[in-house]
Ligand SMILES: Nc1ncnc2c1ncn2[C@@H]1O[C@H](COP(=O)(O)OP(=O)(O)OP(=O)(O)O)[C@@H](O)[C@H]1O
């Protein structure tokens with residue numbers, strides 16, 4: 383289980399997250415929606431501690447961390463409980479697809495090279511890149527790079543994988559292949575928090591949808607509740623803007 | 633006076649014996665300079681209080697003053713310092729026991745460090761922040777992330793400029809004649825002093841320096857090819 387309590391973050395005087403509480407059950411896929419600047423990325427980055435919250439508590443699995451007094455060691459511990467899939471992929475540029483996936487296993491998890499390699503190859507095959515093991519990121523398409531990114535996150539067997547708009551930097555024709563991989567691993571019961579603007583994906587993959595605006599969670603519920611029967615005016619406005627087809631299709 | 637082509641050859645042969653001195657001075661100053669430069673660059677990038685200001689001051693002072701001046705300051709200043717410290721703490725070290733080449737090592741390392749600090753710093757800044765974040769995200773500590781992810785990429789970016797620094801130090805090492813160390817250039821002067829064929833002797837020195845420079849460029853090209861394997865998408 384992942385439990386965020388009272389997560390608060392400001393950049394200077396600009397408060398970006400205002401006392402966020404969020405619970406994600408094991409095996410759940412939570413989709414976070416919200417307009418640009420609402421703090422979605424910042425929230426994910428706080429969970430992975432790439433951004434230091436000013437206040438609040440993060441519980442991942444059996445590890446609890448109070449953001450007010452977190453030592454370096456606590457932070458390293460916490461980071462190992464989650465893995466991030468970045469909007470811009472952020473694959474290690476100087477390493478091949480295989481080495482990208484192996485890196486965390488060898489350096490952080492201290493697996494032997496052979497074991498890390500076997501596991502990494504299996505994962506790359508799973509995301510459909512069994513034939514690209516030795517390719518450098520610069521030799522891969524955006525969709526392929528993102529799939530390596532997903533394999534890299536999976537390899538660490540984290541409690542939760544955090545996806546920050548994993549398909550928004552991709553050409554439209556490449557979005558499908560990445561979403562298909564995310565769907566597949568969602569079915570395997572991997573806990574995920576996904577920030578996305580792909581409404582179709584959110585509808586059929588999410589167990590729980592969260593709508594954020596202005597640094598707070600405005601509304602949350604099942605996809606059916608949130609998409610078909612939003613309660614808050616801000617949610618309705620947002621959904622209307624992002625899915626204009628709803629206006630006439632029903 | 634007429635050109636004596638055969639003496640160019642004679643001088644060249646005699647200059648060979650001074651090549652190790654030049655190479656040792658270059659290698660020592662570049663190696664220690666690289667370490668100083670790396671530390672200086674990290675202090676500045678991580679904005680460590682006080683130390684980063686000292687680092688910035690060191691870089692501007694050294695880059696704002698001639699290499700010959702550094703050598704002379706060390707040559708005349710260090711003995712005073714050593715003797716003062718020895719007297720203070722009752723050490724047995726005497727400034728007169730410092731070998732001449734030691735002054736060159738120390739002062740040129742300081743010179744190289746300041747230039748390399750800037751090269752390394754710009755290389756580190758060229759590495760996308762996302763690389764570091766990805767390393768953190770897979771659970772690496774800062775030293776692991778720097779060593780495994782950031783440094784290799786920064787090094788690849790900095791390589792051409794580092795190579796220029798090495799060449800700069802090679803050529804700059806000729807200043808050691810001022811503290812009576814016999815490098816290639818000083819040797820040329822000695823070789824010519826008996827028959828006054830300075831032009832021939834210095835021409836021979838030039839040929840050797842040119843050869844060494846080409847060698848450094850070749851080595852750089854080989855390393856560049858190896859570590860830039862991943863950069864297929866570059867402009868070149
Ligand atoms: N490092 C930073 N320094 C200062 N302000 C920041 C920083 N990162 C984010 N912000 C601000 O925090 C707010 C929330 O940003 P965030 O990236 O979390 O939004 P988002 O919901 O992910 O938006 P988008 O949908 O555009 O990705 C924005 O107003 C942004 O300008």
Ligand SMILES: [Mg+2]
Pocket residue numbers: 422423424546547
């Ligand atoms: Mg964002």
